[in-house]
Amino acid sequence: MLKIDEIRIENLIEGCITDNCNPVFSFSLLSEKQDTYLVKAVVKVGDWQQTVYSQKDIIYTGVLIPFTMYIVDITAYDNHGEIAVKTAYFQTGRMKTIWDAKWITKTSYTPEKKKSPIPMTFEKKFKSSKQIKRAYMTVTAMGIFEINLNGNVLTQEYFAPGFTSYKHTLQYVFYDITDYINLENKLIAVVGGGWAVGRFTYSSKSQITTKRQMLLAEMFFEYADGSFEKIVTDETWKVTLNGNYRFGDFYDGETFDSTIKLDSVSWESADTAKLKFKPKITARYGCPVKAHETLLPVNVFVAINGEVVYDFGQNFAGVIHLKINGRENQKIVIRHAEILCKGNLSVKSLRTAKATVTYICSQGEQIYSPKLTYMGFRYVGIRGIERKDINVSAFAIYSDIEAIGAFECSNPLINKLQSNIVWSSKSNFVDIPTDCPQRDERQGWTGDISVFSRTACYNFDLSRFLGKWLADVRYEQGKLGGIPFIVPRHGDIWPVIPTACWSDCCILVPWAEYLARGSKTLLKKQYPVMKKYLKAVKFWASLFSFSKDQKKIWKYLFQFGDWCAPDGYIKDWMKKGKWIATAYYANSCNIMAKISDILGYAKDKEYYNKLSTEICTAYINVFTNGDGKLDNEFQTAYVLPIYFNMTDESTKLRMANNLERLVKERDYHLSTGFTGTPYLLFALSDNNKVDVAYKLLMQDTCPSWIYQVKHGATTFWEQWCAVSPDNEEKGLTYDESDSEASFNHYAYGAVGDFLYRRIAGIEATSGGYETFSIKPVIGGNLIYAKSSQKTPYGTITSKWEISNDIFSIDFTVPVSTKCTITLPSGKTANFGSGKYTLSEKINNELQRNEL
Numbered sequence: 072m073l074k075i076d077e078i079r080i081e082n083l084i085e086g087c088i089t090d091n092c093n094p095v096f097s098f099s100l101l102s103e104k105q106d107t108y109l110v111k112a113v114v115k116v117g118d119w120q121q122t123v124y125s126q127k128d129i130i131y132t133g134v135l136i137p138f139t140m141y142i143v144d145i146t147a148y149d150n151h152g153e154i155a156v157k158t159a160y161f162q163t164g165r166m167k168t169i170w171d172a173k174w175i176t177k178t179s180y181t182p183e184k185k186k187s188p189i190p191m192t193f194e195k196k197f198k199s200s201k202q203i204k205r206a207y208m209t210v211t212a213m214g215i216f217e218i219n220l221n222g223n224v225l226t227q228e229y230f231a232p233g234f235t236s237y238k239h240t241l242q243y244v245f246y247d248i249t250d251y252i253n254l255e256n257k258l259i260a261v262v263g264g265g266w267a268v269g270r271f272t273y274s275s276k277s278q279i280t281t282k283r284q285m286l287l288a289e290m291f292f293e294y295a296d297g298s299f300e301k302i303v304t305d306e307t308w309k310v311t312l313n314g315n316y317r318f319g320d321f322y323d324g325e326t327f328d329s330t331i332k333l334d335s336v337s338w339e340s341a342d343t344a345k346l347k348f349k350p351k352i353t354a355r356y357g358c359p360v361k362a363h364e365t366l367l368p369v370n371v372f373v374a375i376n377g378e379v380v381y382d383f384g385q386n387f388a389g390v391i392h393l394k395i396n397g398r399e400n401q402k403i404v405i406r407h408a409e410i411l412c413k414g415n416l417s418v419k420s421l422r423t424a425k426a427t428v429t430y431i432c433s434q435g436e437q438i439y440s441p442k443l444t445y446m447g448f449r450y451v452g453i454r455g456i457e458r459k460d461i462n463v464s465a466f467a468i469y470s471d472i473e474a475i476g477a478f479e480c481s482n483p484l485i486n487k488l489q490s491n492i493v494w495s496s497k498s499n500f501v502d503i504p505t506d507c508p509q510r511d512e513r514q515g516w517t518g519d520i521s522v523f524s525r526t527a528c529y530n531f532d533l534s535r536f537l538g539k540w541l542a543d544v545r546y547e548q549g550k551l552g553g554i555p556f557i558v559p560r561h562g563d564i565w566p567v568i569p570t571a572c573w574s575d576c577c578i579l580v581p582w583a584e585y586l587a588r589g590s591k592t593l594l595k596k597q598y599p600v601m602k603k604y605l606k607a608v609k610f611w612a613s614l615f616s617f618s619k620d621q622k623k624i625w626k627y628l629f630q631f632g633d634w635c636a637p638d639g640y641i642k643d644w645m646k647k648g649k650w651i652a653t654a655y656y657a658n659s660c661n662i663m664a665k666i667s668d669i670l671g672y673a674k675d676k677e678y679y680n681k682l683s684t685e686i687c688t689a690y691i692n693v694f695t696n697g698d699g700k701l702d703n704e705f706q707t708a709y710v711l712p713i714y715f716n717m718t719d720e721s722t723k724l725r726m727a728n729n730l731e732r733l734v735k736e737r738d739y740h741l742s743t744g745f746t747g748t749p750y751l752l753f754a755l756s757d758n759n760k761v762d763v764a765y766k767l768l769m770q771d772t773c774p775s776w777i778y779q780v781k782h783g784a785t786t787f788w789e790q791w792c793a794v795s796p797d798n799e800e801k802g803l804t805y806d807e808s809d810s811e812a813s814f815n816h817y818a819y820g821a822v823g824d825f826l827y828r829r830i831a832g833i834e835a836t837s838g839g840y841e842t843f844s845i846k847p848v849i850g851g852n853l854i855y856a857k858s859s860q861k862t863p864y865g866t867i868t869s870k871w872e873i874s875n876d877i878f879s880i881d882f883t884v885p886v887s888t889k890c891t892i893t894l895p896s897g898k899t900a901n902f903g904s905g906k907y908t909l910s911e912k913i914n915n916e917l918q919r920n921e922l
């Protein structure tokens with residue numbers, strides 16, 4: 072029977088509140104019958120009706136009015152003559168409703184520079200005597216807010232209204248408050264400094280967007296008698312700096328005094344104020360940051376310095392959650408750390424972030440968990456309370472992204488690697504893609520997500536999360552085409568120039584997202600940014616160059632090079648800039664040709680194909696002897712042209728031989744940084760070097776992925792040797808003489824792409840997996856690998872195993888998709904939707920590939 076499984080509106084299954092006048096719908100189908108596909112669907116919203124032939128990118132073009140619930144009815148027809156129907160809902164937000172509210176603040180308060188401000192608490196008391204049909208509220212702030220209405224915390228999320236390029240766009244949040252309104256009402260809004268006002272960046276900037284916190288809110292009351300009323304922020308609201316939250320800062324932590332009674336503190340009338348810029352204030356289009364897993368300590372011990380240490384067994388981004396039996400005014404101090412050193416918490420990887428929470432108890436049983444901060448940690452050290460009086464747990468907090476991928480194989484170390492990839496993603500998907508969650512940084516470094524986006528999109532549905540961030544990439548592109556190193560460009564002082572890999576986020580990230588979700592709407596939005604960026608790169612590459620080839624070698628202005636490669640330090644990584652920049656330039660042009668083709672821009676396609684070919688030729692002419700050997704050899708300089716298909720087949724194979732030689736010269740170790748690592752194993756395995764690829768993947772001495780796993784990593788380290796092998800005699804524990812590297816950077820976790828795309832073998836061959844391939848690459852003594860991937864069409868599953876020299880595979884193909892499967896022998900077959908099993912005898916050649 073045909074069934075509509077999920078309908079998505081603006082990429083949400085439920086709870087969509089949008090200001091987009093053309094919301095986008097999509098849906099997935101289920102059927103027990105093989106070879107099922109959609110023939111057509113009729114989509115209805117009120118009087119609006121459209122017949123569509125695709126399950127994605129259905130754009131609503133009817134009329135919408137503010138604050139209204141809409142019903143979407145879909146009737147789908149398949150090729151077997153079966154019909155399915157399903158309904159979904161969405162609500163409009165303010166749309167173009169003008170804000171009558173005024174921004175309110177406390178003008179007499181001037182926060183200290185380089186520090187986060189004292190949280191402001193606002194209060195509004197109001198009466199409501201008529202019978203309410205519906206009441207709702209829209210609220211935003213400069214800073215981050217928590218709203219409490221008559222004792223009910225409305226803000227179940229963290230850090231609302233979220234982090235955007237505030238000068239361009241600011242999200243507001245909608246709350247339905249119908250059920251919370253009484254005769255007498257009290258609304259309390261706490262506004263902490265957050266990103267807009269609080270301390271941010273490693274140079275401790277503060278007040279980056281505004282001098283002090285500001286609040287903007289409107290409450291709407293629709294009465295049963297048909298009348299309507301509004302309560303908006305204005306001078307009648309009260310404000311105080313003497314609320315329970317004494318301090319709130321992303322890096323330094325939070326101080327909360329539970330003894331303070333808001334009824335007894337001094338309140339003043341709020342001041343109205345104006346924003347000096349005009350962001351577009353719009354309904355939230357990203358994902359709220361929420362508490363997800365609850366973690367319990369796996370070990371508790373007393374540290375050398377006397378703190379009681381709770382070990383959660385997992386590095387993550389989050390906040391503690393305490394159940395306390397306290398005495399009035401008892402002060403509890405909680406420090407956070409990722410790692411231990413010599414029996415104490417080590418805070419070196421936090422740099423200047425204090426990551427400390429202070430809680431002042433009231434008398435008796437109480438519960439506390441911070442709301443204006445988060446930390447990257449595995450351990451907490453607690454002082455000021457006896458163990459029997461406190462129960463400690465923690466929440467992992469990250470953006471509300473759906474987990475859509477799973478990978479497992481017969482090697483537990485690789486499974487741990489996959490778990491570390493997932494945890495590094497969660498830790499760094501806190502409203503924007505950050506570099507790390509613990510130290511005085513946590514910024515939207517563009518290079519990190521450039522290299523990690525393919526892996527990230529296998530594990531999570533990032534359509535809204537990346538969609539929001541890519542909007543900021545659009546807003547913040549420089550006039551001359553550069554992309555900031557950090558997006559949102561908040562407190563960042565670097566010039567906005569094109570830089571390989573980092574700026575390539577404007578192409579690599581939407582491309583990864585397109586392959587996963589297939590939304591042309593996103594590609595269309597990003598297209599002008601991509602074009603402008605490549606134009607700028609062309610300019611910088613050809614600057615001061617005269618020969619045809621030299622004009623395509625990208626040397627200027629600044630390159631990060633092979634950032635965090637195991638050899639040398641910053642200068643050594645940067646010296647590799649021109650090889651890496653030129654290869655990324657060719658790759659971006661090549662992807663751009665594909666995108667032009669998808670969007671139907673034939674001339675652009677031709678242009679970028681030609682440009683890409685010229686860059687590839689220049690790379691070979693300038694950097695190699697013409698026979699696949701680089702004049703200046705290093706692994707990344709081979710990996711990129713091989714993986715990016717920059718040469719003819721025979722040169723590529725010769726390059727792969729040279730890459731293999733370099734890997735062997737290091738006794739099967741990698742020497743790649745951020746830019747080469749994602750593609751290293753592909754470059755080998757796709758060119759007859761499956762055994763070398765697996766040997767690198769399984770390598771357990773430094774530098775390698777499994778070295779990290781074997782030495783206690785539960786997330787990815789920023790540097791391969793963050794725990795130095797020199798500490799071998801000391802049992803490989805962390806020593807503060809090691810670097811101050813972070814223990815939670817996802818860039819090297821980009822190897823996850825290889826687990827899904829080669830070991831499990833699942834790869835989209837068109838956007839959103841409408842067509843895909845399953846082509847497992849076996850080796851590494853693995854006897855099974857299984858994986859699933861929830862696509863916009865439904866879930867692909869694949870499980871292969873080897874038993875008694877027989878390779879067998881079970882797999883599922885979703886409705887409306889087509890799969891090309893390739894068995895280890897090279898035999899290929901095509902399948903429409905359904906569940907299938909295939910097997911074959913393994914031949915000798917394949918066994919030779921195994922270790």
Ligand code: BGC
Pocket residue numbers: 506507512516517518519631634816
């Ligand atoms: C960040 C990186 C980032 C890099 C670029 C670092 O401080 O943590 O992940 O990409 O700077 O320079």
